[in-house]
Amino acid sequence: MLRVEFDEDRCKGCELCVEACPKHIVIMADHLNAMGFHPATVADQEKCISCGFCARMCPDVAITVRKEEKNNGQGTNEG
Numbered sequence: 001m002l003r004v005e006f007d008e009d010r011c012k013g014c015e016l017c018v019e020a021c022p023k024h025i026v027i028m029a030d031h032l033n034a035m036g037f038h039p040a041t042v043a044d045q046e047k048c049i050s051c052g053f054c055a056r057m058c059p060d061v062a063i064t065v066r067k068e069e070k071n072n073g074q075g076t077n078e079g
């Protein structure tokens, strides 16, 4: 299951999320997005702890963090 999702085409490559991640799993992709920036992405979903720090830092609300499912099966959008 994806724990964190990046909407690549909203990303402007500011790298705030890279700095925010305590697990150091947010990286900048080699390819360019629709706006011509290298978008942020997650290298290893398995290491993500769904802390939401990356989503809180993102000025462009490009990141969605999914908390562990509890009883209603719905994800949480921290962005």
Ligand code: SF4
Binding pocket: 004, 020, 021, 022, 023, 024, 025, 026, 042, 047, 048, 049, 050, 051, 052, 053, 054, 055, 065
């Ligand atoms: S939710 Fe936390 S651990 Fe997961 S990618 Fe974002 S900052 Fe890193």
Ligand code: SF4
Binding pocket: 006, 010, 011, 012, 013, 014, 015, 016, 017, 018, 039, 040, 057, 058, 059, 060, 061, 062, 063
């Ligand atoms: S904080 Fe948002 S806009 Fe900045 S690099 Fe990360 S995803 Fe892209």
